[in-house]
Amino acid sequence: MNRGMGWTLIRLWTMLVYIFMFLPVAVVVLLSFNASEFGAFPMSGLSLRWFVELAGNDAILRAFRTSIILGALTALISTTIGVLASLALIRYKVPGQNLISTILIAPILVPEVVLAVALLLFLNALSINKSFALLLAGHVIFTLPFVILVVQARLVSIRRDVEEAAMSLGANPVQTFFSITLPLLLPAVLAGGLFAFTISFDDITGTLFWKPGGVETVPTQIFAMLRNSISPEINALGTVMIALTVGLPLLGLAIARRMSANSGG
Amino acid sequence: MSTVKLTDIEKRFGDYVAVHRMSLEMPEGGFVTLLGPSGCGKTTTLRMIAGLLDPSAGEIEIGGKRVNDVPIHKRNLGLVFQNYALFPHKTVADNIAFGLKYRGVGKSDIDRKVKDALDLVQLPHVAGRYPRELSGGQQQRIALARAIVIEPDVLLLDEPLSALDANLREDMRVELKRIQERIGVTTVFVTHDQSEALAMSDQIVVMSAGRVEQMGAPEEVYNTPASEFVARFLGASNIVDARCTQRDATSMVLETPDLGRIVIPSDRGPKVSATGPVKLVLRAEKIALSASQPVHGEVAHSATVDTVDYQGQAARYFIRLGGLQLQAINMIDTHPHAAGREVTASFRPADCTVLPA
Numbered sequence: 001m002n003r004g005m006g007w008t009l010i011r012l013w014t015m016l017v018y019i020f021m022f023l024p025v026a027v028v029v030l031l032s033f034n035a036s037e038f039g040a041f042p043m044s045g046l047s048l049r050w051f052v053e054l055a056g057n058d059a060i061l062r063a064f065r066t067s068i069i070l071g072a073l074t075a076l077i078s079t080t081i082g083v084l085a086s087l088a089l090i091r092y093k094v095p096g097q098n099l100i101s102t103i104l105i106a107p108i109l110v111p112e113v114v115l116a117v118a119l120l121l122f123l124n125a126l127s128i129n130k131s132f133a134l135l136l137a138g139h140v141i142f143t144l145p146f147v148i149l150v151v152q153a154r155l156v157s158i159r160r161d162v163e164e165a166a167m168s169l170g171a172n173p174v175q176t177f178f179s180i181t182l183p184l185l186l187p188a189v190l191a192g193g194l195f196a197f198t199i200s201f202d203d204i205t206g207t208l209f210w211k212p213g214g215v216e217t218v219p220t221q222i223f224a225m226l227r228n229s230i231s232p233e234i235n236a237l238g239t240v241m242i243a244l245t246v247g248l249p250l251l252g253l254a255i256a257r258r259m260s261a262n263s264g265g
Numbered sequence: 266m267s268t269v270k271l272t273d274i275e276k277r278f279g280d281y282v283a284v285h286r287m288s289l290e291m292p293e294g295g296f297v298t299l300l301g302p303s304g305c306g307k308t309t310t311l312r313m314i315a316g317l318l319d320p321s322a323g324e325i326e327i328g329g330k331r332v333n334d335v336p337i338h339k340r341n342l343g344l345v346f347q348n349y350a351l352f353p354h355k356t357v358a359d360n361i362a363f364g365l366k367y368r369g370v371g372k373s374d375i376d377r378k379v380k381d382a383l384d385l386v387q388l389p390h391v392a393g394r395y396p397r398e399l400s401g402g403q404q405q406r407i408a409l410a411r412a413i414v415i416e417p418d419v420l421l422l423d424e425p426l427s428a429l430d431a432n433l434r435e436d437m438r439v440e441l442k443r444i445q446e447r448i449g450v451t452t453v454f455v456t457h458d459q460s461e462a463l464a465m466s467d468q469i470v471v472m473s474a475g476r477v478e479q480m481g482a483p484e485e486v487y488n489t490p491a492s493e494f495v496a497r498f499l500g501a502s503n504i505v506d507a508r509c510t511q512r513d514a515t516s517m518v519l520e521t522p523d524l525g526r527i528v529i530p531s532d533r534g535p536k537v538s539a540t541g542p543v544k545l546v547l548r549a550e551k552i553a554l555s556a557s558q559p560v561h562g563e564v565a566h567s568a569t570v571d572t573v574d575y576q577g578q579a580a581r582y583f584i585r586l587g588g589l590q591l592q593a594i595n596m597i598d599t600h601p602h603a604a605g606r607e608v609t610a611s612f613r614p615a616d617c618t619v620l621p622a
Contacts, residue, residue, distance in 0.1 A: 159348065159350065161346045161348060161350040162350045162351075162352060162353075164315075164317055164337075164344065164346075164350070165344060165346065165350040165351075165352075165408075165411075166352070166363065167336075167337045167338045168315060168337055168338070168340075168342050168343070168344035168412075168421075169338075169344075169363050169364030169367065169411070169412075169415060170338050170339075170341075170364050170367030170368060170415070171338055171363075171367055172336070172338050173338075175367070176338075179363075180352060183354050184353065184354060
């Protein structure tokens with residue numbers, strides 16, 4: 001009796017916590033379909049007009065393009081560097097291995113603001129101006145640890161003797177990498193890439209510090225818009241962002257599952 | 266097919282010497298087994314032949330050509346691992362075809378060779394499957410097919426049977442030997458299992474702590490161990506301290522407190538050159554126990570059975586003979602000798618081996 005009561009209370013409490021966390025998100029999503037000009041309940045009717053207006057807003061479209069290019073490049077560069085670094089750290093003996101590993105993972109542990117300011121000051125000292133390349137570099141540094149962690153975990157599970165077998169059959173080390181190691185690593189590489197893309201797409205703190213004047217990503221654009229007024233367009237934009245940042249990793253996870261099931265784990 | 270020749274090869278990992286100056290010649294088409302407990306350097310030696318490890322010193326020749334500086338992918342070797350090491354993302358046919366693709370073999374030839382290889386390992390119907398869909402024994406056959414389809418100069422087998430369960434292991438042992446004889450490839454086999462080594466090899470190299478203890482045909486290594494390590498590692502042996510009091514070209518005389526005076530042919534102790542303390546090696550299965558009359562006339566003593574380890578067709582007895590504790594393995598006629606029984610233990614001096622103390 002008593003125990004059943006306790007469990008009911010725990011369930012209730014958990015539900016309250018979830019409601020607390022997700023209610024604001026749900027409100028934003030709901031209001032994005034609101035027909036009325038003013039973001040308030042009760043909703044006056046369902047409409048897609050804010051999405052249409054969003055699609056016609058040049059500043060937002062530009063920000064979208066910037067975010068997607070930035071995210072894609074970040075993902076590409078991060079996974080390339082991440083795979084190479086993981087290979088070096090796991091498959092070969094590198095002097096100072098632990099130190100390198102720690103430095104590569106460190107950006108996760110350092111508060112983002114600190115990292116952002118540090119990079120900015122460093123480049124200031126070198127008298128390099130803010131640019132898209134700098135923004136990209138910042139995002140790569142910031143996403144690299146996630147890629148490395150995912151790829152390393154997978155690489156450890158790929159048996160060395162599979163690669164040795166390939167080499168004994170006549171494949172040189174580069175051919176072995178592309179025909180054996182990379183296909184087996186692919187689920188982790190894709191997952192890492194998606195992580196990098198989502199994190200970059202979502203990032204605001206670092207981006208605010210690093211972006212050159214005139215360049216806006218979606219989060220900084222929302223931030224700028226919020227300073228003027230709370231337009232229902234922002235609700236629509238928020239909904240799109242939620243769909244992207246939640247949907248992409250889920251999609252990636254599903255693909256990675258399928259692929260690793262096919263390659264026998 | 267090629268000979269493999271190792272000359273004074275050595276492998277050091279920092280201060281640790283994994284393989285001490287080892288020289289070895291493996292004849293063309295031969296089946297040579299590197300046998301020893303884990304850590305004896307047998308796998309290290311195999312990996313040096315394969316090109317997966319560089320020797321710290323010495324020469325490796327395959328087919329009369331020095332290969333020290335030839336990377337593994339240019340050595341043309343077939344390599345089979347304990348854990349199969351099949352490519353999990355490729356079908357069986359693609360696994361087997363892998364090596365052929367790097368040898369410029371045409372598409373139709375690849376298909377034919379893959380089919381022949383699958384026939385050879387008696388798995389003609391699995392070409393389209395993935396490795397995870399096969400049993401352990403089947404996976405190891407595919408690994409073997411993949412290694413031999415490239416017609417390697419040398420086939421290297423690194424404990425290929427150890428991951429299989431007992432019954433399957435014996436079947437695969439016969440199968441592996443049949444395939445090796447059929448294609449006649451020079452084979453280096455690494456194992457810690459003495460029965461695999463004895464059953465399959467033309468030549469056994471017994472290794473311990475990075476050194477070669479003995480090389481020779483299975484019968485020779487088994488019947489005439491060259492060291493106490495070999496005697497203990499292969500089969501069950503009794504090793505008794507003795508004193509050589511007399512030695513000439515044909516025979517030597519050994520004195521022991523418990524077994525008395527034994528006259529042994531000199532060729533049973535080729536390493537014993539002078540009189541003095543020696544070790545007498547007595548194989549457990551060479552000691553015959555009987556209820557009354559001794560089986561062998563020459564050396565017979567009465568003994569007491571301490572413990573009986575019943576094994577079905579045979580039994581292992583732990584017996585007390587004077588101050589000695591000995592093991593004897595005998596086939597069981599009707600019933601094994603019971604513990605506590607008085608028996609007559611006898612053996613032929615020609616079945617003993619004498620080693621320097």
